[in-house]
Amino acid sequence: MPSLPPHLKRLEAEAIGILRETAASFRNPVLLYSIGKDSSVVLHLAQKAFAPGKLPFPLLHIATGWDFRAMLEFRDRRAAEIGARLIVHTNPDGVAQGIGPLSHGSQVHMNVMGTEALKQALNQHGFDAALGGARRDEEKSRAKERVFSHRAPGHVWEPRGQRPELWGLYNTRIGPGETMRVFPLSNWTEFDVWDYIAAEDIPVVPLYFAALRPTLRRSGAMIMRDDERMPLEPGEEIEMKWVRFRTMGDWPLTGAHESRAETMDQVLEELRASRVSERHGRLIDNDQEASMERKKREGYF
Amino acid sequence: MDAISASRGLLRMLTCGSVDDGKSTLIGRLLYDAQLIAEDTLAAITRDSRKHGTVGEEVDLALLVDGLEAERQQGITIDVAYRFFTTGSRSFIVADCPGHEQYTRNMATGASNSELAIILVDARKGLLTQTRRHSFICSLLGIRHVVLAVNKIDLVEFDQAVFDRIVAEYHGFAAAFGFRTLAAIPLSGRFGDNVTQRSPRTPWYQGPTLIEHLDSVEVDEDAEALPFRFPVQWVNRPNLDFRGYAGTVASGRIALGEPVVVAASGVTSEITRILGPAGEQQSAAAGEAVTLCLAQEIDIARGDMLAPPAQRPAVADQLAAHILWMDEEKLLPGRQYLLRMGHAWTTASITAIKHRIDVTTLGQLPATSLALNEIAVCNLSTAQKLAFDPYGENRLTGAFILVDRTSNRTVGCGMVQFPLRRATNIHQEAYLVDKGARAAAKGQRPMVLWFTGLSGSGKSTVAKLVEEALHGAGRHTYSLDGDNLRHGLNRDLGFTPQDRVENIRRVGEVAKLMVDAGLIVLASFISPYRAERQMVRDLLAPGEFVEVFVDTTLEVCAARDVKGLYAKAMRGELANFTGVSSPYEAPEAAELVLDGGATSPEALARQVLDLVERFQAG
Ligand SMILES: Nc1nc2c(ncn2[C@@H]2O[C@H](COP(=O)(O)OP(=O)(O)O)[C@@H](O)[C@H]2O)c(=O)[nH]1
Ligand SMILES: [Mg+2]
Numbered sequence: 001m002p003s004l005p006p007h008l009k010r011l012e013a014e015a016i017g018i019l020r021e022t023a024a025s026f027r028n029p030v031l032l033y034s035i036g037k038d039s040s041v042v043l044h045l046a047q048k049a050f051a052p053g054k055l056p057f058p059l060l061h062i063a064t065g066w067d068f069r070a071m072l073e074f075r076d077r078r079a080a081e082i083g084a085r086l087i088v089h090t091n092p093d094g095v096a097q098g099i100g101p102l103s104h105g106s107q108v109h110m111n112v113m114g115t116e117a118l119k120q121a122l123n124q125h126g127f128d129a130a131l132g133g134a135r136r137d138e139e140k141s142r143a144k145e146r147v148f149s150h151r152a153p154g155h156v157w158e159p160r161g162q163r164p165e166l167w168g169l170y171n172t173r174i175g176p177g178e179t180m181r182v183f184p185l186s187n188w189t190e191f192d193v194w195d196y197i198a199a200e201d202i203p204v205v206p207l208y209f210a211a212l213r214p215t216l217r218r219s220g221a222m223i224m225r226d227d228e229r230m231p232l233e234p235g236e237e238i239e240m241k242w243v244r245f246r247t248m249g250d251w252p253l254t255g256a257h258e259s260r261a262e263t264m265d266q267v268l269e270e271l272r273a274s275r276v277s278e279r280h281g282r283l284i285d286n287d288q289e290a291s292m293e294r295k296k297r298e299g300y301f
Numbered sequence: 302m303d304a305i306s307a308s309r310g311l312l313r314m315l316t317c318g319s320v321d322d323g324k325s326t327l328i329g330r331l332l333y334d335a336q337l338i339a340e341d342t343l344a345a346i347t348r349d350s351r352k353h354g355t356v357g358e359e360v361d362l363a364l365l366v367d368g369l370e371a372e373r374q375q376g377i378t379i380d381v382a383y384r385f386f387t388t389g390s391r392s393f394i395v396a397d398c399p400g401h402e403q404y405t406r407n408m409a410t411g412a413s414n415s416e417l418a419i420i421l422v423d424a425r426k427g428l429l430t431q432t433r434r435h436s437f438i439c440s441l442l443g444i445r446h447v448v449l450a451v452n453k454i455d456l457v458e459f460d461q462a463v464f465d466r467i468v469a470e471y472h473g474f475a476a477a478f479g480f481r482t483l484a485a486i487p488l489s490g491r492f493g494d495n496v497t498q499r500s501p502r503t504p505w506y507q508g509p510t511l512i513e514h515l516d517s518v519e520v521d522e523d524a525e526a527l528p529f530r531f532p533v534q535w536v537n538r539p540n541l542d543f544r545g546y547a548g549t550v551a552s553g554r555i556a557l558g559e560p561v562v563v564a565a566s567g568v569t570s571e572i573t574r575i576l577g578p579a580g581e582q583q584s585a586a587a588g589e590a591v592t593l594c595l596a597q598e599i600d601i602a603r604g605d606m607l608a609p610p611a612q613r614p615a616v617a618d619q620l621a622a623h624i625l626w627m628d629e630e631k632l633l634p635g636r637q638y639l640l641r642m643g644h645a646w647t648t649a650s651i652t653a654i655k656h657r658i659d660v661t662t663l664g665q666l667p668a669t670s671l672a673l674n675e676i677a678v679c680n681l682s683t684a685q686k687l688a689f690d691p692y693g694e695n696r697l698t699g700a701f702i703l704v705d706r707t708s709n710r711t712v713g714c715g716m717v718q719f720p721l722r723r724a725t726n727i728h729q730e731a732y733l734v735d736k737g738a739r740a741a742a743k744g745q746r747p748m749v750l751w752f753t754g755l756s757g758s759g760k761s762t763v764a765k766l767v768e769e770a771l772h773g774a775g776r777h778t779y780s781l782d783g784d785n786l787r788h789g790l791n792r793d794l795g796f797t798p799q800d801r802v803e804n805i806r807r808v809g810e811v812a813k814l815m816v817d818a819g820l821i822v823l824a825s826f827i828s829p830y831r832a833e834r835q836m837v838r839d840l841l842a843p844g845e846f847v848e849v850f851v852d853t854t855l856e857v858c859a860a861r862d863v864k865g866l867y868a869k870a871m872r873g874e875l876a877n878f879t880g881v882s883s884p885y886e887a888p889e890a891a892e893l894v895l896d897g898g899a900t901s902p903e904a905l906a907r908q909v910l911d912l913v914e915r916f917q918a919g
Contacts, residue, residue: 003579006310007392009588012578016590017534017549024535024603024644048578049547049590053539136383143366143382143397159380163711164406164627166413167700169641173709187394189385275340 004199011192012045015184017168018147019049019131022182023056025172026129029182032118033059033079033086035071036248037204038133040078041193042184044202046131047082058085060121060130064113065090066101066250068226074205087125091117101252102230109250119155122179129172129180137189147186153177194271198264209267210244210259221255246271312520315396315411317435318421323452327421327490328384328397329362331512334497335386362491366397381407388516405438405660405674406627409714412442413700416520419448419511424457424487427467433474434660440478441623441676441716443696446520447475449485450511454503455492461505477663484514524587528612529553530690530698531561532643533605537592545576545592546601548644551697553609555593556584562610563601564688569610570595604645606688606698614688614698617720623658623692624651625676628705628712632671635802637836638712640683642701647685648839649703654679670799671713680721692716707831739819743777746917747816749841750909752825753834753888754851755880756866757858759897759905760825763851766906768823771913779815781808782825796877802833809837816845821913829885847916849909850888853897855880 004012019042022029031046033039046055061075079086091099094112101109122130136143146162148170154177163171174180185193197204213224216236223230224245225238230252232238243256244267261270316324349364366384384395396411398404412418418439422432439447449471457463468485475483486495487503488511494500497512509517534548555561555572562569574594575582585591593607601607608614626632632651640649657668657677671677692699703713740747750767752760761782771778787794791807794800805828815822828834838846858880859867870878877883888894893912895905 010311013549013588013590016578020535020547020590050537050539051576051592052543053537137385140366140382143384144380162380164381164410164714166410166702166711166714167697168414169643169700169702169714171641171702171704171709171711173639173704175709178709187383187385189387191387192392 004196008192008196008199011185011188012048012196014168014187015042015045016049018170018182018184019046021170021172022129022131022180023050025170026180028125028127029057029129029131030060030087030122030125030127031055031057032130032132033061033075034133034248035061035067035075035205036133037193037197037208038135038185040202040204041188041196042131042133043078043082043084044200045184055082055084057131058087060087060089060125060127062114062117062121063088063090064109064117064250065095066109066113066252068205068207068224068248068251068254070207071205071248074203078203087121089117089121089124091120100229101250106253110253122155127179128174129182131182131184133185134183135185135188135190135193145183145186147183148172149181149183150174151179151181155179191271194268198268205248207245207248210242210262212240213243213256214238215241215243215256222257223254224251224256226251309391309516311392311394312417312515312518313394313396313415314417314419314515315398315408315415315439316419316421317398317408317411317439318450318452319423319426319429319431320399322421322423322426323363323490324397324421325363325366326361327419327450327452327488327496328395329365330490330493330496331393331395332365332384332386333362334493334512335388381411388512391516393515405434405625408435408438409442409625409627412439412444413696413714415444417446417448417515417518418444419450421450421452422467422471424451424453424463424467427463428470428474430661432471436475436478437660437663438625438676440480441625443692443716445479445481446518447480447483448511448514449483451485451487452490454487454494455489459487459494459500459502461487461503464506482518484508484518486511486514524552524697525554527552527587527695528614529555529561529607529609530614530695531555531593531607532645532698533601533603533607534644535603536601543594544598545574545594546607547590547592549590550585550587551643552587552695554584554586555609560610561593561595561607562613563599564606564608564614564616565686566600566605568599570597570599572596604643606643608688614690615720616686616688617722618683618686619652619680619721620683620687620689621655621678621680621718621721622701622715623676623718624671624679624703624713624715626671626673626713628710629673630705630712631798632703632713633799633802634670634679635799635806636830636832637706637839639704639706640681640701641704642687642689643698645685645687647683647687648706649681649683652680652682669797678718679715681715689717689720691719693718705832706835736817736819739817741819743819745776745819745821747819747821748845748847748913748916749812749816749822749824749837750847750849750913751812751828751834751837752823752849752851753828753891754853754897755855755858755885756827756878757861757863758851758853759895759902760827760851762902763849763895763897763905763909764823764825766902767909767913770906770910771821776821777819778821778823780823780825781812781815786811796883798830798877798883801829805830805833805837809833809840812837813840816841827879827885829879829883831886831888834888844916847893847912848888848891849893849895850891851895851897851905852887857898 091113099112146165215222215224216238242260244259245256261267318324347360382397386393398408398411451464451467464487487506488495495510499510530551532548533546537545537547557572560571573596575585576592634651637648637650640647654668655678656665659666668677690698699717701715702711705712752764754760768778768780791804794804812822812824869875870881879885
């Protein structure tokens with residue numbers, strides 16, 4: 001295998017160190033596996049960090065009921081290949097109330113089926129540290145996020161309660177009821193993630209690559225209709241188009257873009273030429289100014 | 302794979318300067334010029350510029366980086382933000398550090414992880430007190446490469462004389478800081494002059510643009526040339542056939558077959574396998590995350606350090622260090638803090654503040670405590686021996702953080718100067734007549750009943766009743782309280798927070814000796830801080846310390862006012878009076894809580910005696 005460029009080697013070593021630190025410092029850690037490219041990289045790094053042993057923690061997927069089917073298939077296959085313990089949690093209260101993005105809007109849906117569901121799962125299993133694939137370059141309010149991000153009881157993120165992080169000497173201590181979110185990819189950019197996926201040949205969901213897919217246009221976004229739950233509005237029609245996705249999420253809330261990038265090299269090339277941001281395809285973030293920061297305070301990952 | 306991309310690796314840097322010197326704008330400019338700003342992001346900040354911006358109708362580049370709602374509303378940066386860009390030949394991580402006076406802490410955080418600092422100066426204002434302060438902190442944290450960015454050069458009509466004057470002055474005071482490279486560049490973050498494009502408006506400037514300099518500056522500290530250091534992070538023991546020590550090489554390099562020593566225990570072995578991210582390796586160098594296997598099964602745990610037998614680190618439990626305090630609550634000598642160095646956690650206390658450093662004049666000041674953002678040279682004592690190097694020689698093995706034991710906040714950081722040697726001929730003697738023998742002779746289990754509560758809560762009254770009853774029952778007891786200690790042993794101590802800490806430390810040590818002598822000790826002290834009560838608890842064997850919280854409300858105590866002290870304190874005539882002008886931290890998990898307001902002292906004493914009887918029986 002050709003060796004990694006020096007900056008990716010450094011990022012890789014840093015992330016492995018953070019993963020080991022989490023395993024060594026917490027009683028009951030978990031890896032939040034969202035099935036996207038970032039958590040695929042974290043999973044790959046975790047395998048390296050603990051080799052020749054197995055992962056010392058389970059994977060947790062918060063299923064909202066609106067995940068792309070291709071994501072769920074990929075998830076089950078990967079977990080089986082790796083021999084990892086996979087926990088899937090869906091908010092039963094949300095299911096009982098029939099919460100969904102089409103009936104309740106993206107905000108309510110993400111809050112109940114995403115944020116609340118995550119808190120439920122963390123509480124139920126008593127996880128004291130949750131590893132995630134978030135990166136600082138994703139969004140402005142993330143730029144100040146710590147690698148070890150402290151959460152007060154109730155999973156509350158307090159901007160002023162965050163600890164300074166010097167020299168990678170992380171303060172991993174928590175009190176009763178407190179938890180930690182841990183982000184091994186904090187210092188990676190979207191390019192780094194793709195370059196690494198390409199260099200290491202990491203499996204990712206096929207939705208990242210262009211294919212002919214059934215799409216429809218709604219409020220300016222191109223949606224791939226993954227099942228029959230989305231009724232067509234007057235004037236809307238399904239068209240087969242060559243599209244791919246830049247981020248993963250719930251299918252009614254994730255915009256596709258037209259693309260013929262079918263291979264890794266083509267994806268990298270397209271990305272370098274792109275002039276729109278990664279989050280552009282996420283229909284939930286444009287809701288309101290500084291929306292991410294508010295969501296984070298409420299406990300969103 | 303794009304092979305040329307970032308072939309020179311990663312450069313980590315920070316920006317420092319006073320508020321409004323243009324740090325955020327400069328970083329925004331770097332991102333913008335590196336074409337890293339997506340169209341939708343640009344559209345969003347163009348919209349925001351009208352709402353929050355400071356540059357009229359133009360796009361305010363600072364908004365690309367000023368993220369949190371609070372800071373956008375106030376137009377300032379509050380916390381360290383990390384930004385990323387690449388030039389094609391190098392990748393950069395920039396820590397945007399706020400410039401407020403009170404944010405020394407953030408700067409130190411940014412500097413600890415950086416190799417280079419961009420120190421911004423507003424060309425109109427020239428060098429400020431802050432410039433010197435920031436330069437000193439960078440130097441203290443081991444930054445060896447500095448760019449002096451003389452910003453807003455557009456506002457002084459691109460005047461060479463202004464630039465030259467600032468640079469000359471800076472060279473004057475930076476000489477002491479030991480920077481290895483220092484590049485001064487006249488630039489305008491707002492308009493982009495000399496950032497990525499050479500400016501036609503500064504024809505007198507021949508040097509590189511900021512980006513050219515960042516791209517080419519050699520910052521390789523050659524961590525590989527230092528002695529091998531491997532702090533063990535995690536013991537990997539997946540099955541009986543494999544035992545590896547996982548961690549990241551802090552410095553130097555190691556190869557198969559080479560000998561290593563566990564620094565603290567002195568046990569040696571040699572390397573038999575090296576597992577890296579891509580599998581088996583022949584050797585491993587600084588910065589690599591690996592798993593090492595050794596020839597012999599020896600006792601190694603997380604927190605140990607592996608080193609070459611011929612080049613060992615210092616191993617000591619006493620050391621001198623620079624400490625930068627980062628918490629609202631002051632550092633108090635004698636108080637126990639948690640200390641993390643490498644992967645080792647232990648408890649530590651500051652045994653002496655040798656002097657505080659005035660970060661503006663760099664002069665030495667006397668100090669008895671340290672407040673937020675203050676820096677001092679201190680002596681520390683740790684509960685366990687640690688392996689380390691002086692920070693000046695090795696940034697990764699000479700640094701530590703201090704953590705509050707109760708709140709778990711990171712309260713300070715430190716940089717080791719050198720180990721201190723303890724007098725080597727004071728051995729702990731093992732006596733035949735030991736604690737057990739002495740206790741057995743008295744027919745009792747020694748213990749400490751620690752009464753804590755406000756002044757006038759009833760601590761001494763209850764303790765006296767308890768002691769009388771115990772004595773009557775043939776127990777051997779002794780009472781310690783302010784009256785018999787403050788007049789003698791602790792005569793030199795007052796009521797400031799640091800004196801209170803020292804007072805309790807001494808009481809704790811005396812109580813410990815008495816427990817060793819086999820006595821039941823009754824200690825009645827306000828002892829307002831949780832941390833000190835915990836310190837005494839930790840001095841004793843598990844179970845021996847029984848915390849009795851005499852829980853009488855401030856109102857009741859003040860109404861009783863046996864000694865007339867509350868009245869005095871409320872008139873403001875008594876400083877540091879607990880409950881009035883000084884805090885009381887109630888116990889969270891006392892063995893016994895006495896309701897000192899309602900119940901009679903006799904009934905309260907009965908509760909304590911029941912507890913003592915149970916302890917003696919069990
Ligand atoms: N004329 C001019 N103004 C600048 C320059 N750099 C920054 N500013 C302005 O100075 C103000 C403070 O800038 P900002 O980047 O927020 O400073 P920070 O507090 O150091 O981050 C803003 O109004 C900027 O537009 C410059 O090079 N020239
Ligand atoms: Mg700023």
